[in-house]
Every structure is written in C-alpha cells, then in structure tokens.
Amino acid sequence: MALLKRINPFSRKNDDTGFGTNPNGFGGRFINRDGSFNIRREGRPFMYRFNIYHALLNLPAWKFGCVILLFYFSINLLYTSIYWMLGPEQLQGIIGQTTWAKFKELFFFSTETFTTVGYGRVNPIGDGANMTAAIEAMSGFLSFAVATGLIYGRFSRPRAHLLFSDEALIAPFKGKTALMFRFASYKEHHTLTNVEVLVTAGLQIQDNGNAVYQFYTLSLERNKIESLSMNWTVVHTIDDDSPLLGFSAQDLENADVEIYVTVRGFNDVYANTVIQRTSYTYQEITFNRKFIPMYRESENGKTTILELHHLNTSKPIEDPGA
Template identity: 80%
Template sequence: MALLKRINPFSRQNDDTGFGTNANGYGGRFINRDGSFNIRREGRSFMQRFNIYHALLSVPAWQFALVILLFYFSINLLYTGIYWWIGTEGFQGIIGKTSWEKFKEVFFFSTETFTTVGYGRVNPVGDGVNFVAAIEAMTGFLSFAVATGLIYGRFSKPRAHLLFSDHALIAPYKDKTALMFRFASYKENHTLTNVEVLVTTGFQVQENGEAVYKFYNLALERSKIETLSMNWTVVHPIDENSPFLGFTAQDMEVADAELYVTVRGFNDVYSNTVLQRTSYTYQEIIYNRKFVPMYRESDNGKTTVLELHHLNKTKTVE
C-alpha cells in the first residue's frame, strides 16, 4: 500500500504518546474500542505475566461468576475424592447403599464443611477424615474471605460508565468541515464533573524512505465541560492547523489513520477521578453524515429524556 507523504506542516505533533514510531512494529490498532491497549506481551512465562487478582477484577461479570462456581465445585470434588480415598467407614450417619449414593453424601458433607454449615447427620469419626475436614474448613473460610474481597473490589472499582458512538463523522460544521464523535454517561445518578477529553491521531507516513508513525493532538472546539449530564459531541474543526486538512477517505486509509480518545472526569458516586479510553480507525470514520439529537422533552414537559438508543443515529448531510 502506498504511504501518505504529505501532512499539514502547521499541525502540532505529539511525541509523548508512549507509542513508537516504527510502522513495521505494529499490527492492527493502537487501542481497542473497549479502551484496552492492543498489545500482547511475550518473553516471560505466563505466570510472570499473569496477575490473578487483576484478572478477576477485570473480567466480565459472567466470567467472574463462572470462575467462582467452577472453583466451588472443583474444590469440593477434590475433597470428596480425598474422603473417598480414605474410606467412608470414617463417617457415621451415611445411609446410602450404593457407591453413587455414598459418594453424593460425602460430596454434600464436603460442601457443608467448606461453607461451615455443618447440618450434622453425616459427621466424621475417624482421625483421617477429621484431619481433612479441619483443613477443608480452614480452606473454606479463607476462600470466602478472598471471594468477598474480590466482589467488593469489583463493585467499588471506580468507573466512568461511558458509551461512545460507534463511528466518528466528518461533515460540514458551521462554516467549515469538522470531525466529530459523541459519548454519554449511561448510568443513573453517575454524573461526571470537570470532564476533560484528549484526542490524538496517528498517521503512517513516508519519511526518509521509511514508513513511520506520526502523532498529533487534535485541537477541539471544546476540550472541557463542567458537568456531563447529557451527551457531549466532541468536535475537531478541520482548519489550517488540523492534520486532516485536505484529507479524503482514501487518504485516511492510505495513512492507516486512527483516533484515540481519553476522557477523564470526577465521579460523584465513587468520589474519585475516573478515566475511559476508546479509539476509531479509518474504517470507523464516515464522511458526510451528521448526528441526530438524542434528547427530548418528556411527555409531561417536566424533565429531559436522554435517548441513549439514539447515540449512533446519524443522517445524511443535505
């Protein structure tokens, strides 16, 4: 693919992005749509790179619940196997006749010991099973302490709770052309204050016969607002200082253009500063479309309705 050779010389270059300039060292986008960095680390063992605590705080809720359930059943099956290996004669109160019935009773005894419920019909009498039951009880309350900490950490983790439009748009704006995208907070009573947005773009260009990436901060019509109570359409006017000056959709593709966005604000609920990122590649930048309004007056005229399902709704520029 041919490389872009021209960039508006009046654009303000950013050399402090943390990304390298070597175009041959990158694959795909810099930042994923969910805000994570598109980087895979190698050169160290998996256990050196993997952090269980961070992973369990970060995985989706359904995966976290699945891990908890799998751990609970797996650990109880492990202890059931140990009890079975020692022998069921170390218990009293077992009424099952077949091996499967006895196994089930031992398994449920394990769950009752692990959770320290201890209903009482089946109880250990042998030294071996008593010792294992003591270890299992300790394992149980330690496991629940860890699980409680993880659940609290997931619930209390400060988040921005922002939804970004699927596409960025380039369309006429006032007396010029502008690039724009929008976002909104989707949680009730999670209003961000002192909200700032930083938008940077990366281009792949030809320099001294080599393909390199150049990064530019985009000047915004407004980069800070006091309160994000509704949606915010972020606008970058494409003027004489913009790196997009004179760009066509084909130029965007040739330059492998990508916008990456950082939004930072104060969340009153968490009483903490929160941050969220996203990005738009050239495939996600659309020409000659504009956003439609996504708020309206309520039917009784007493409040404003923010229509989040219209976040991505656009129309053709006439």
C-alpha cells in the first residue's frame, strides 16, 4: 500500500486513543459502524473470556427472543425426557393412549411445573417424579428471575438513540473545504442535552521510513450544543491545521483513513450520561456532495417535522470550486 508523503506538522496529535501504531497489527476498521470495537480476544480459554450476561444484554432483540424461546422449549424437553425415563405410571391423570399422546401430556405437565402454574389434572405420585418436579419447579422460578432481570436490564439500559449518516462528505464550506457528517435522535419526544462530539482521524503515515498509524483530534466548527432536538451536522474545516489538508480520494485510500466519532450527552429519560460511537472509513467518505435539509414545516405551520428518511440524502455540487 502506498503511504502519504507528509502530514501537517501543526495538526493536533492524539496518543490517547487506546490503539497502537503498528499497521501490521490491525485488520479492517478500528470501530464498527454500530459503535463496537473491531477486536477479537484470544490467548485464554473461551469460557474465561465469555460473559453470558453481557452477551444476552447486547444481543439484538430478535436473537434475544429466540434464545429465551429455545431455552424454554429445550429445558422442558429435558424434563419431559426424565419423566419418560422414570415412566408415565409415576404420574396420575394421564389419559393419552398412544406413545405420542403420553409424551405430549408429559411435556405440557413439565411446562406447567416449570412455570408453577399447576393445573392439577396430571400430578406426580412416584418418588422419582416428585423429586424431579420439585427440582423443576425450583429451576423454573430461578430461570424466570434471571430472565426478568435480563429483560429489565435491556429495557432500562441507558441509550443515546442516535442515527448517523451512512457517509461523511468532503465539500466546499464557507469558502474552504470541510469534512462533514450528521446525526439525529430517532426517538419521539427524546432530546439529549449537553451534547459533545469528539472526532478523531486515524491514518497510516511514513515515520523514518516505517509505516505507522497516527491519530489526530479534528477541530470542529462546533463540538458542543445544549440540546439535540433536531439533526446536527458536524463540520471539520480542512484548513492549515487539519491533518487532511490537500487529501484527495486516492490519498485517503493510501493512508487507510478512518474517522471515528464519539458522541456524549445527558439523557433526561434515563437521567444518565450516554455515549454512542461510530466511524467512517475512506470508502465511506464522498467528495463534492452536500446534505439536503431534513426538516420541514408541518401542514398547519405549528410544528417542525424532522425527516429521518432524509438523513443520508445528499446531492452533488455542480461547481466544486464555487
């Protein structure tokens, strides 16, 4: 990969990113678009590194629901198999005559015991079935306690609820050139206050003949606002102090440029400070386009409509030198 021949010496270097400088140690982007770090840990046993509570809290909602259903049916099939091995005669009230009918009744008896519903028609009479039912009832209310905690944790976890534009743009801005992207809160009646944004550029450069990664904090036209009620277009002017001064699209690729973003604000709903991250690689930076406005007046003229479907909408600049 060709490397950039120079970096503006007046740019603000950032050595506190937590990333190293050796380009041979990195694969892909530093931060994923969803804000997670693009890192996989090795060198210790999997179960030592794995945290099931953390994993379940961070699963997408549909995967979390599937895990709950899979666990529910799997554990009831396990207990059904135990009742079957003990023998259906250890439970009274079974009216099924075929093997399948008896198995179904044992399964539904298991679900009633696991959830402590206990309808009463089928009940254990043998010592083995009674002991299994007692253990199952205990595992049932413990499981529901854990599931309740997980569901509460997922619902109550503070979130920023932000959407970022798919691309960052480099285009003329107030007689100069600027890098810009935008984001907005997508929840109804949801506003962040004391919102701050930090933007860092990571790029590969030549340092004494060696390829290294360096990181630079980008100065912004505005890095803090009191409240995020609409969208915010973050602008970095590419001036004499910018590490991106004079970069073309090919330069961005040669330097493997990644722009990563941290947004921090106070969420009134959760009464807590929330953080959300994202990043833009050189493939996601487009030249000579500008965002179109994403808000309009309502039909009755009394409300401002924020058009979230236009968050990524931009149009080409016909005369970039204008």
